[in-house]
Amino acid sequence: MTLKELVSKFNFERVLDSNPQTKSLVLLGSIESQSAIISLEKTPFSVVLLGSIESQSAIISLEKTPFSVESQSSSETVSDLLKRIDEVKLNTINDIYHWGLSTLVQDLEKNASAKLNLIYPATAVHIKKYAQQQQFLINETPEMYVKYVEPYIQTMIGDRIKWVRNILFEGAEAEKTIYKDPIEDKEGFNLSPDMKWDGVNMDSLYLLAIVYREDVRSLRDLNISHQKWLREVNAKIRKIVADRYKGQIKPDQLRLFVHYQPSYYHFHIHVVNILHPGLGNGIAAGKAILLEDVIEQLSFLGEKGFKNRTISYVIGENHDLWKLGLKGEHEKSLSAY
Ligand code: M7G
Structure with missing residues (x-):
């Protein structure tokens, strides 16, 4: 069975852990009546970009949003989240361990892919503050x-x-x-x-x-x-x-x-x-x-x-x-x- 097929058979039981900083979510469930753990983790980017808009300095920060399951009325259920797993590409299988990459279907209201901040026009103080x-x-x-x-x-x-x-x-x-x-x-x-x-x-x-x-x-x-x-x-x-x-x-x-x-x-x-x-x-x-x-x-x-x-x-x-x-x-x- 492909990783995608395995994931599609996953019966969710409960959230084992969720972490807004690492933007990860660990789910317990079963696949064909055997326990299975899926961990989802947003691939990293957290960038602050300096540029200009109509010749005025502008700072854009982009940050992946954490998973947001059932913590508030506007967030989604875990089964909705699992349905959003779209393409899955296997990296490695070793014994019972499988890992790879996936894409998630996005929806701006419930699960936008990134939080975007824009400071414009940005002052010198902002530029200095955000620079490493x-x-x-x-x-x-x-x-x-x-x-x-x-x-x-x-x-x-x-x-x-x-x-x-x-x-x-x-x-x-x-x-x-x-x-x-x-x-x-x-x-x-x-x-x-x-x-x-x-x-x-x-x-x-x-x-x-x-x-x-x-x-x-x-x-x-x-x-x-x-x-x-x-x-x-x-x-x-x-x-x-x-x-x-x-x-x-x-x-x-x-x-x-x-x-x-x-x-x-x-x-x-x-x-x-x-x-x-x-x-x-x-x-x-x-x-x-x-x-x-x-x-x-x-x-x-x-x-x-x-x-x-x-x-x-x-x-x-x-x-x-x-x-x-x-x-x-x-x-x-x-x-x-
Ligand atoms: P701070 O301790 O003065 O500075 O906190 P920090 O930015 O180094 O933490 C100011 C807080 O105000 C920060 O948490 C900012 O995210 C927040 N903040 C800044 N601005 C310009 C705004 C704004 O326009 N609206 C809101 N709601 N929060 C802001």
Whole structure:
């Protein structure tokens, strides 16, 4: 029997594993009453392309979508997925092991083949951010923050965060918004799908909570006066998401975290399914800090809060802050190793 024939006889029993990062799915079933395991894995590509559209820079990122079976109403059943296996080309058989390549029939609504992001017109900051580069772990002291980072933030809060104000005050992405406090609520926030989410696969659920207040640019601006507010925001986000996706995710299955340095200096919280192992460095130590840890630390940092401590994080050599002075400070401190 050919591999294709074997696959077509597969009687699905249950999903053994699914992983949104490796975009793989392992299925248990049987073929002619013998147990069989099919693993499907999207062939890799995850590319970020720089080009131009009508002579303005543009960045396109393409990423294969993970399998999305029965995790949400819009996703498909496993038997639908199995029917989509089209051509199958055998590579090798050894004993009970068979492997090869297949094509899947695609459908834009239920199982698009790739997630496509376009940034256009892309700024120099975007181009530098997305380019592969060397990374370094630095220790940013309170003095370094005042000398280099604070002035830098002032240059990064105009047009660069227009998309944030569009969401908060101009109704952008409104049809996708999950929750919105009244605009007059100074302690309120907006919760929307992050552009990193494909909007379908619950395992990779990725939302973004953006607060209304504009006096908190980053973690550095938080102090003890914000602790109660952050506790409430944390609890509220967990409840809203669990209510919205009832039966699919629980309040304690969400990872809430902030980035330091963030790319955008208007305080926001990443809200991600704990199953999601992250995209790039987004959830790695040296970039992401759990909201619970932030809240807890505020008890120990005095009135100045995070302005009072050294923060260690990973920075790329293309980052403007690196060139504006962090590199020099870092090199001075290297004698400590
Ligand atoms: P960050 O920690 O400032 O930077 O997070 P990062 O991009 O290095 O993670 C900003 C978050 O906002 C990221 O998770 C982005 O994917 C998300 N994001 C950025 N933009 C421009 C948009 C947008 O226009 N809409 C939505 N919904 N999310 C966005």
